[in-house]
Amino acid sequence: xxxxxxxxxxxLIVLAVAVILNTVGVDFGLKNxxxxxxxxxxxxxxxxxxxxxxxxxxxxxxxxxxxFLILEKEIALxxxxxxxxxxxxxxxxxxxxxxxxxxxxxLPNKGIKIxxxxxxxxxxxxxxxxxxxxxxxxxxxxxxxxxxxDNEDDSDDCDCDSDQDNEDDSDDCDCDxxxxxxxxxxxxxxxxKKGENAYYNRLSSTTKYVxxxxxxxxxxxxxxxxxxxYFTNTENFKGMAKLMVVNKMGNVxxxxxxxxxxxxxxxxxxxxxxxxxxxxxxxxxxLVITGYNKFGNIEVTYTK
Amino acid sequence: MDIKIDVCxxxxxxxxHIKTPDIQKAQAIKxxxxxxxxxxxxxxxxxDTQYFVGVNKILFFETDDGKITAHTSKxxxxxxxxxxxxxxxxxxxxxxxxxxxxxxAMAVSSITKNLTGPSKxxxxxxxKSVYVSKNYYKDLKDKIYALRIK
Numbered sequence: 001x002x003x004x005x006x007x008x009x010x011x012l013i014v015l016a017v018a019v020i021l022n023t024v025g026v027d028f029g030l031k032n033x034x035x036x037x038x039x040x041x042x043x044x045x046x047x048x049x050x051x052x053x054x055x056x057x058x059x060x061x062x063x064x065x066x067x068f069l070i071l072e073k074e075i076a077l078x079x080x081x082x083x084x085x086x087x088x089x090x091x092x093x094x095x096x097x098x099x100x101x102x103x104x105x106x107l108p109n110k111g112i113k114i115x116x117x118x119x120x121x122x123x124x125x126x127x128x129x130x131x132x133x134x135x136x137x138x139x140x141x142x143x144x145x146x147x148x149x150d151n152e153d154d155s156d157d158c159d160c161d162s163d164q165d166n167e168d169d170s171d172d173c174d175c176d177x178x179x180x181x182x183x184x185x186x187x188x189x190x191x192x193k194k195g196e197n198a199y200y201n202r203l204s205s206t207t208k209y210v211x212x213x214x215x216x217x218x219x220x221x222x223x224x225x226x227x228x229x230y231f232t233n234t235e236n237f238k239g240m241a242k243l244m245v246v247n248k249m250g251n252v253x254x255x256x257x258x259x260x261x262x263x264x265x266x267x268x269x270x271x272x273x274x275x276x277x278x279x280x281x282x283x284x285x286x287l288v289i290t291g292y293n294k295f296g297n298i299e300v301t302y303t304k
Numbered sequence: 305m306d307i308k309i310d311v312c313x314x315x316x317x318x319x320x321h322i323k324t325p326d327i328q329k330a331q332a333i334k335x336x337x338x339x340x341x342x343x344x345x346x347x348x349x350x351x352d353t354q355y356f357v358g359v360n361k362i363l364f365f366e367t368d369d370g371k372i373t374a375h376t377s378k379x380x381x382x383x384x385x386x387x388x389x390x391x392x393x394x395x396x397x398x399x400x401x402x403x404x405x406x407x408x409a410m411a412v413s414s415i416t417k418n419l420t421g422p423s424k425x426x427x428x429x430x431x432k433s434v435y436v437s438k439n440y441y442k443d444l445k446d447k448i449y450a451l452r453i454k
Binding site: 204211228255 | 351368378379380431434435
């Protein structure tokens, strides 16, 4: 299980017990603290611990200061300050902000790393601050400058290996689809790294023109955005072009000359894939579209 | 509009004399003439083949993966000039649409405005399109109005 999930699970359970005990009147040192303050402080503390475990120490101070401000009166009374005011709030907040900036400069967050476990059966992609299998010779690491594919984690995924042993879990997910997705993600990642006509679009609108006199294999990754892929310089094109599309909650429109035959082999998951029949199909000119579509829309349009 | 033609065998270069009380209108007429009548061909490449294409057939120029491409309604050519060089040499109907794109305002058929992001520009007789960024949207619209509407 993921470390952060363990922290949150323990925090929620402890908080639930603490709130009940507090309401019942059991004295465990927090008798005078209201339930809301207790819950808010507990959640902030869990957040701070979780961030520390993830190696982001700079995010520790602000939650701690907020906890301090929430419980200022109680802390002051415990310290023997009857007024309940330890100091001006802005001073604590300013200190926390300065500490956050200072610590983040000293210990910069490690950034997002995408780790492809190349020898893994399903080409799992992990986003972690700590690369777990970094010593694997086939493994490849990339930094945040490269396309940040989905964060996949062992705990969240349908792990096909473990599902073979656990039949109850295997009913909850479609392993084939999962495998396909990861294979396509990995394939796109590799194409992108090699600079092989791989287009990445996230949260924006873009049009990509493919020079068919040069390129035959194109990869397109679209997430929450709109991508248009246009095949151009097609007069002398003969043979087969391949387009791999990964579309997640976005819109991909593919403009194809009207004499091309389009073969669609896209795994569609709760989305829409639309391709009409070619009006002047010439079997010598083919486009094979592979990939997967998740909650998005893929449309093939024939041009004049 | 009154059009007069003087045939002068002694004149070395052809010229057009515009008489108008409105300087903006004169500028628009000049831009249209420069964009349509006084255009020359440009040389582009596809692979090792050199092509000579009329400037008024170009819909837009854009940078793609470090290369400058020129798009006509059907083809895409490669240029060896930079966008800055092209911007200086192109007729006035070409305007910037983004840092990586120069559009022929005479070829624009529609602009779909997007309040939150770049607006989509479509061209005449083709499905090709580009996106104009918010910073350049007004310049493009003004140019289209100046050349084609007002």
